[in-house]
Amino acid sequence: MKRWLPLIAFAVLALLLGFGLKNAGTKNLIPSPLIDKSAPDFNLPLVGQPEVFVSKADLLGTTYLLNVWGSWCVACRVEHPFMNQLSRSGILPVYGLNWKDEPDEAIAWLKQFGDPYSINMSDYSGRTAIDFGVYGAPESFIIDSRGNVRYKHVGVLNQQIFEREIRPLLATIEGEVSGQ
Amino acid sequence: MGNKPMKNTFIYLILGISITLFSAFSVAAPPLKFDNEVQESRFNSLVAELRCAVCQNQSLADSDAELAQDLRREVLNLIRSGKTDDQVKDFLVQRYGEFVLYRPRLEQSTYLLWLGPAVFFLIAALFIGLVIRKRNQQFLEDKNRPNNKDENPHDD
Numbered sequence: 001m002k003r004w005l006p007l008i009a010f011a012v013l014a015l016l017l018g019f020g021l022k023n024a025g026t027k028n029l030i031p032s033p034l035i036d037k038s039a040p041d042f043n044l045p046l047v048g049q050p051e052v053f054v055s056k057a058d059l060l061g062t063t064y065l066l067n068v069w070g071s072w073c074v075a076c077r078v079e080h081p082f083m084n085q086l087s088r089s090g091i092l093p094v095y096g097l098n099w100k101d102e103p104d105e106a107i108a109w110l111k112q113f114g115d116p117y118s119i120n121m122s123d124y125s126g127r128t129a130i131d132f133g134v135y136g137a138p139e140s141f142i143i144d145s146r147g148n149v150r151y152k153h154v155g156v157l158n159q160q161i162f163e164r165e166i167r168p169l170l171a172t173i174e175g176e177v178s179g180q
Numbered sequence: 181m182g183n184k185p186m187k188n189t190f191i192y193l194i195l196g197i198s199i200t201l202f203s204a205f206s207v208a209a210p211p212l213k214f215d216n217e218v219q220e221s222r223f224n225s226l227v228a229e230l231r232c233a234v235c236q237n238q239s240l241a242d243s244d245a246e247l248a249q250d251l252r253r254e255v256l257n258l259i260r261s262g263k264t265d266d267q268v269k270d271f272l273v274q275r276y277g278e279f280v281l282y283r284p285r286l287e288q289s290t291y292l293l294w295l296g297p298a299v300f301f302l303i304a305a306l307f308i309g310l311v312i313r314k315r316n317q318q319f320l321e322d323k324n325r326p327n328n329k330d331e332n333p334h335d336d
Contacts, residue, residue, distance in 0.1 A: 030233060030276060030277055030279045031277055031279075032277065033273065033274060033275070033276070033277040033278075034275070040275075100246070125250075126246075126247070126250050130250065130251065130254060130275060131275060132275070133233075133275040133276045133277070135233035135234050135247060135276065136233075136234055
């Protein structure tokens with residue numbers, strides 16, 4: 001028994017370190033407490049149409065992707081071609097949450113890089129983003145037709161992540177709706 | 181026409197300087213006004229034990245990130261509106277998760293965290309106890325053996 005003790009200690013340590021290494025890439029990601037809960041209420045003006053307000057209730061009935069972005073956000077620029085592509089594909093509507101941004105700059109930015117957002121809300125104060133637990137753009141939420149947050153991705157969303165994590169979820173949501 | 185690029189450079193320079201100055205100013209003097217000292221001390225102790233989500237190894241009090249500034253303002257607003265410390269923490273936990281608490285609560289998911297040290301202590305204590313008992317027995321046996329040897333001459 002005594003002879004094996006160092007080996008056992010080593011094995012336990014190796015397991016622990018291996019576990020740490022495996023999770024090293026995700027250790028900065030904070031799991032959202034909003035998943036599978038009702039999305040926070042919001043009522044925000046549209047980018048470019050400050051007199052038109054859109055609320056959470058207005059968006060019920062459709063499952064959509066809510067993309068948190070800003071013209072000041074460099075990573076959003078990297079992500080943007082995928083948002084354009086997703087919007088064109090018609091898989092689900094892509095709505096924008098323009099986070100702490102000047103509307104003029106947001107509009108100019110969309111003119112330059114393309115506008116995937118069929119609805120684009122302006123969160124100038126950042127108060128709605130706080131309710132959504134946003135801590136860094138870009139972030140993407142999947143909100144189902146009943147207004148529940150089903151998924152959150154922090155960082156640049158791409159085709160690969162979409163196929164792996166979002167497409168199966170959309171099938172699940174589809175199943176729930178038709179199962180009712 | 182030839183002047184325009186120059187003019188633009190000048191404008192950008194001014195803009196750059198003013199942005200730098202302004203941000204330095206905003207960092208040095210966060211525009212938070214307290215109604216009284218109790219409120220201020222409550223605010224200070226709260227933001228010191230709430231973690232900033234953007235800059236994950238800083239508290240809300242330490243961070244200069246824009247989000248941290250917004251959240252500090254939010255915390256102050258909540259205190260102003262008569263919320264208790266726990267309600268303020270709940271507000272942030274509901275949005276950003278348990279992660280924001282530097283002192284996690286005792287819950288099913290944190291049992292190991294809170295009780296782990298005690299469990300390890302008990303295991304260690306048990307182990308040490310066993311070792312001591314074994315050594316004691318060994319010692320007594322060792323002591324008895326020479327005694328037996330000592331007694332032997334008497335037998336002769």
